[in-house]
Amino acid sequence: MTLLGAISSSMLCSMAGNNPKLGQLGSELRQAREAAGIGQREMARRLDVGASTVNRWEQGERAPTAATVARYLAEANASPELVSELVELSQSSDGPLWVAVDMPDQRRQLTALLEAEQAAQTVTAVAPSLVPGLLQTADYARSIMVSAKVPAMEIETRVAIRLGRQNTVMRQRDPVHLVALIGAGLLRQRIGGTGVMVEQLRALLEVAERPNIDIRVIPDELGWHPALEGPFVLVEFADRSPVVQLENRRSALFFHEGDDVAAYQEAADMVQEVALSPAASSELIAAAVKELETT
Numbered sequence: 001m002t003l004l005g006a007i008s009s010s011m012l013c014s015m016a017g018n019n020p021k022l023g024q025l026g027s028e029l030r031q032a033r034e035a036a037g038i039g040q041r042e043m044a045r046r047l048d049v050g051a052s053t054v055n056r057w058e059q060g061e062r063a064p065t066a067a068t069v070a071r072y073l074a075e076a077n078a079s080p081e082l083v084s085e086l087v088e089l090s091q092s093s094d095g096p097l098w099v100a101v102d103m104p105d106q107r108r109q110l111t112a113l114l115e116a117e118q119a120a121q122t123v124t125a126v127a128p129s130l131v132p133g134l135l136q137t138a139d140y141a142r143s144i145m146v147s148a149k150v151p152a153m154e155i156e157t158r159v160a161i162r163l164g165r166q167n168t169v170m171r172q173r174d175p176v177h178l179v180a181l182i183g184a185g186l187l188r189q190r191i192g193g194t195g196v197m198v199e200q201l202r203a204l205l206e207v208a209e210r211p212n213i214d215i216r217v218i219p220d221e222l223g224w225h226p227a228l229e230g231p232f233v234l235v236e237f238a239d240r241s242p243v244v245q246l247e248n249r250r251s252a253l254f255f256h257e258g259d260d261v262a263a264y265q266e267a268a269d270m271v272q273e274v275a276l277s278p279a280a281s282s283e284l285i286a287a288a289v290k291e292l293e294t295t
Helices: 003-010 020-035 040-047 051-058 066-075 080-090 103-119 138-147 152-170 184-188 194-207 258-274 278-293
Strands: 097-100 122-127 177-183 213-218 232-236 243-247 252-255
Touching (some): 020 051, 020 080, 040 051, 066 080, 103 152, 103 252, 138 152, 138 194, 177 258, 184 278, 194 278, 243 258, 252 258
Parallel strands (some): 122 177
Antiparallel strands (some): 243 252
C-alpha cells in the first residue's frame, strides 16, 4: 500500500481507544475482513470466539495475540506482506508507547495521527524550529523535503498528503482548535529562499485570523523552557484520553499512557505561559515579512 493509500483508507477507520497502535491494528483487521466480504459474526464463528470479542479487537479496545492476528488474516485471505506486518505490529500493540522506525510502521503511525487530529478537540503543536506540518505551504514543505534528500519520486506524494491532512483537519465542519507555539528563530529562516519564506509567513498571518487557530511566537530572549527540548504534538479529545506524537529524523513515536502524556501537557502549558499573545505574534510575523521583503 502506498503512503497516500494508507491515508485514504484511514478515512474509513476509527481509533476508538486511547492506544493509537492498538487502534490502527484493529482498523486494518476490520478493513481486511470487509475486503474479503466476511461479516463480523462470521469471522467470530470461524475463530471460535464471541462476536463482541472481534468487535473489541477491531475497535482497538482489546489486544489480540499475534497467533490470533495470523488466523484472522488467514481467514480474510490477506496477502503475506500484510500478515507479516500486522503480526509484527500486534506483538507490542498493548505497550506504553509506539515507536515507528521502518516505513510500514511509519505509514501506519501517520494514518493514526491523521485520524487522531481529525477527531480531536484541540491540537497543540510545539514547534521551535520549523512551521508545524498543519500550517506549512506546499513550497515550504517541498523545500524541506528536497534539502532533507527525500527520494524525488516520493516528494510530490508527501506534499499532497500534507496538504490533504490540512484540509481534512482544519477545514472540516467542526474544525479542530489548533494552538501553534512556534519559535521566533524560524521567522528569520530562508527555507526555500526569500520568496518561499515570505509566502509561508503570509500564510501564517492569514490562518491566524481564523477563530479556531492561535499562532503564538516563543521569544528568543528567554531562559530554559520545554520547547528547547524539541517539537511535539499534543492531541486532546472531548471523549477519550489525549495522546502525544513526536518525530525525529529516523523515527516517530506516540505516547498514550497517563503519566507520559501529563508530562507533555505540563510542558505545553509552560510554553504557552512564555509565548507571546496571538496579536503580538501576528505583529512579529508581519515585521519578519517586511524585513525579508526589503533585504
